[in-house]
Amino acid sequence: MNAPDPPGAALTGEQRVAALRETLAAAVAESGKDHFLILTHRSPDPDAMGAAVGMLALIERGFGHKATVATLGRIHRAENLAMVRELGLEFEDCEGLDHGPFAGLVLVDTQPSFGHTKIPSDLPVVAIIDHHEPPPLEDASSSEGSPEHGDKPVATYADAWHEDIRVGVGATSSMVFEYLRAAGVVPDARTAGAIFCGVRYDTGDLAEGVTELDQDAWFDCFRMADQSALQRIQRPNLPPEYFSQLASALRSARQHGTMVLGLLGDVVNPEAVAEMADFFVRLDGCRWSLVGGAYEGQYYLSLRTSVGERGAYNLLGMILEGRGSFGGHGRIAGGRVELNDPMDVDLRELERSLRDRVLAMVGKGADGDGPDSELRLGRPLA
Ligand SMILES: [Mn+2]
Structure with missing residues (x-):
């Protein structure tokens, strides 16, 4: 089931384009940029x-302004690196970029208050x-919990921002x-390929919880994209670290009733936790998976629920109990907690408290999957 439609959901694509066009034009007029x-x-x-590349085409070809896409943080996951390589995507590095030329920011797939987003x-x-x-x-409105949450100075023009x-x-x-x-801009093969990958990844190839709009985007962009590039993106070569990470994750993860829990200690890259969570949730009888791992002073968490379930965002919020920052939608949620020094002590404490918290939640919802002790100890996956 989809969430209730927010205000503005009844707008047409044409109305949204007109509103965005107007807001950008006002920003150009006010800033002279x-x-x-x-x-x-x-x-x-x-x-x-995909959303950033599509937005670039809209602003440049639909509205006739200049636009630049900038990213922050490395991309690690093999499929995501293949997407950049195969589609020839080019992004500026957000850090060290001269802000002088810009009239303002267009945010896609995130919001200003989110912990994993840095707003200049x-x-x-x-x-x-x-x-x-x-x-x-x-x-x-509160800056408690995460040093990154709240307390973000966000500027805007007199006419507020366009929010969709x-x-x-x-x-x-x-x-x-x-x-x-709606703007009548036909995506080129690269833009169509990027949008297609975005819809494919976030909806699991339209598996569940999607709208007619997601279906239109998937089918239309698939037709317009270079399909052999899409194939190479979906099954890229994997680096050796991928296999060693997989082996250690398989050793340490446990099944507790309908959940797989893998708190992996240090990981080879922050996206390994998402990859393992995606993998573990496919275990027969598993309804959700939670995987965590530490990388460069941050503890990353990924939560997945199985097909047909929703509420990953709320579930991760309950697990984190106000620590760190998190976000998500449908079956996917991710979070991040800052680790303090000395890191190894803090890491072990954090993993212990996460395990206790999750097992308490599983225990409450125990659905007759063996005695309580078995639920607590968990069953090795391999
Ligand atoms: Mn998304």
Whole structure:
């Protein structure tokens, strides 16, 4: 079931395009600059990249302004690296970029208050296009919990920003596809390929919880893309670290009833936790998986629920109990907790408390899968 439609969901694509066009034009008039910076969350996933590339085409070809896409944080996952390589995507590095030329920021697949998103405070936000659950109001106004949460100076122009947040839509890339379609901009093969990858990744190839718009974006962009490139993106070569990470994750993960829990200690890259969570949730009888791992002073968490389930965002919020920052939609959620020094002690404490918290939740919902002790100890996967 999709979430209730937020206000504004009844707008047509044409109305949304007109509103965005007007907001950008006002920003150009006010700043005297004709260039926008498109940003998304740290270490962008395919949906973030697809939405950014689509937004670039919209702003340049649909509206006639200049635009630049900048990213923050390395991309590690083999499929995501293959997407950049095979489609020839080019992004600026957000850090060290001269903000002088830009009239303002267009955010895609994220929102200003999200912990994994860094907003340059000297640039006004002019537009937000996203499908993630907005943070609860008390979170947005409080700086407790995470040093990154709240307390973010966000500037805007007099006319406020263009905000289009539709939690029911499967991918932000689909939303950007709608803008392009309504503006009469036909995506080139590269843009269509990027949007397709975004919809494919965030909806699991339209597996569940999708709208007609996601389906239109998937089918239309598949037709317009280079299909052999899409094939190479889906099954890329994998580096040796992938296999050693997989082996150690398989050794340490445990099945507790209908959940697989893998708290992996240090990981080879932050996206390994998402890869393993995607993999473990496919275990027969598993309804959700939670995987965590430490990388460069941060503890990353990925939560997945199985096909047909939703509520990953709420579940991860309950597990984190106000620690760190998190986001998600449908079956996917991710979070990040800052580790303090000395890191190894803090890491072990954090993993122990996460395990206790999760097992307490599983215990409450125990659905007759053996005695309680078996539920607590868990069953090795391999
Ligand atoms: Mn997304």
